[in-house]
Amino acid sequence: MSDVTSTDLYEVTMALSYLEERMDAPATFSLFVRRLPPGRGFLVAAGLESALDQLAGYRITPTDVRRFAVALGREQAELEPLRGLAFTGEVRAVPEGRVVHAGEPLLEVTAPLPEAQLVETHLLNLVSHQTAVASKAARCVLAAAGHPVVDFSLRRTHGPQAGFQAARLGGLVGFAGTSNVAAATRLGMTASGTMAHSYVEAFPDEEAAFRAFARTHPGPVTFLVDTYDTERGVATAARVLRDLRRGPGCGIRLDSGDLEALAGRAREILDAAGLPEVRVIVSGGLDEYDIDALVRAGAPVDVYAVGTKVGTSADAPYLDSAYKLVEYDGRPVMKLSAAKATAPGRKQVWRSPGGPDVLALVDEPGPEGAEPLLRTVMRGGRRIGPPDDLATAHARFTADVTALPATARRTHGPEPLAPEISPGLEALTAAVREHLEAKWTAARGS
CATH class of the missing domain: 3.20.140.10 (nicotinate phosphoribosyltransferase)
Known part of the structure; x- marks a missing residue:
């Protein structure tokens, strides 16, 4: 039409x-x-x-x-x-x-x-x-106080066109990347993504899932660690990354729970495993208010991934x-x-x-x-x-x-x-x- x-x-x-x-x-x-x-x-x-x-x-x-x-x-x-x-x-x-x-x-x-x-x-x-x-996304950048913010909003925006616009507007105000492949390739933005819980569930256990993912992707990888028990997931991810000698550029993603406490515990586990360069990425319904609270609390978060609330300017x-x-x-x-x-x-x-x-x-x-x-x-x-x-x-x-x-x-x-x-x-x-x-x-x- x-x-x-x-x-x-x-x-x-x-x-x-x-x-x-x-x-x-x-x-x-x-x-x-x-x-x-x-x-x-x-x-x-x-x-x-x-x-x-x-x-x-x-x-x-x-x-x-x-x-x-x-x-x-x-x-x-x-x-x-x-x-x-x-x-x-x-x-x-x-x-x-x-x-x-x-x-x-x-x-x-x-x-x-x-x-x-x-x-x-x-x-x-x-x-x-x-x-x-754009105004909502800008507030996330300000709240993050220098930490990278990435766009994960496509699946919840009001249609694919709105999702493309949200990714572009994130880039306009300084987002570090987007999960939206079309936006990343057309606009020259960094494509950013990890894995879904369904991927982990499809394998016999988390370690098998993480190792399979790492075999397919020889570069830096990010493992989603909260499918079952988050602390065990972080420990498993640390073991796999250490065994494969994959640290720089890699990360673990926390998508639920008490993100402040879990980020702190994840950082402790990764550092104890000799992986201080592995990043802690958080997601799960975040916007500028959540980011602000985590930053003010001193949570050891390296990257904030925002989706639903930002791509729809929910508030x-x-x-x-x-x-x-x-x-x-x-x-x-x-x-x-x-x-x-x-x-x-x-x-x-x-x-x-x-x-x-x-x-x-x-x-x-x-x-x-x-x-x-x-x-x-x-x-x-x-x-x-x-x-x-x-x-x-x-x-x-x-x-x-x-x-x-x-x-x-x-x-x-x-x-x-x-x-x-x-x-x-x-x-x-x-x-x-x-x-x-x-x-x-x-x-x-x-």
Whole structure:
């Protein structure tokens, strides 16, 4: 099925009406997060690359028109105005990997109104999901305090595409590897994996399983040691590794139980066997809160493998994101709904070292020494530069997250930041609000 039809029905009905009313002047929509989820002190911008891919390939085919007609219960001829419509607009966006805050646009789309409307659902889906997962993964990296973190999320994510995105986003914020073979090979990430409990159970005992696995894989191996009794499993793994003279690069994985206590005991057993270089890897439903507790306790863990809770951003699985019209045909517009009011006009976010971000109108100058976060990345429906790479996005993330105050980075009870509003944006917001309220007053009096 075409990606074009993977949309909300009202996007189609509104776009068709715009076309029939000849409302095809330039419109600007702003995509932003209204407020951060509980437990978040910042967000990591993500999803832009796949969003740009979607926009660059957007075109409504005759098959799409036929499917729209079926969904609406109308004759296909009535929806012919949509045929051939493609995205021809401009996109200004925050590059992937940058830290962003509530209320700041992650991207702004300027295009003929029907085009800008039709792409709403896809943009919200791609940017919101990936920003949520990237932000969760970033918190794991911070909690690990320099210890490697790897992605084991594929089997529990909401579909293979979401699993690929989770692996990529882990790489973006500094994960050391992923179990996802497709992501590792396509993105140049390190493939990481061990064995399942079923593998151990298939053999007469753990030692037979470990020796067979080592015969098949002559390089460094990692043994899963908690299928039966964890301490005995560690001792068996140590014996096999010592007998085979396989230490450097090898590891044992703990996947259940009291990981703090078991990691300590595993380290003792491995060291006593003369294997101080064998790593202790922990997994089993971990996220930043578990990692933080283990790090603070001084548990001798070398690598943290995260899966379900991170790949689904389990504690904050969605963002309160919005895609709102802020300007049409040169006229600034805004929404005044209670708790959901929007600010009018095209915008820019300015960031200064050590100072708060400033949310301003696009043509307002920024503070001295500040840099603009939103860049033009698409014009005329085409990218204006090559796709971003993970290394570049990771460098942005590292710089931005390092500059955050410690209160925003902490695992428990982080304090989110908010941008200051520029004088120009404040004045425009007040003027548009006053104009709208005057129209209502006049309408009530007539």
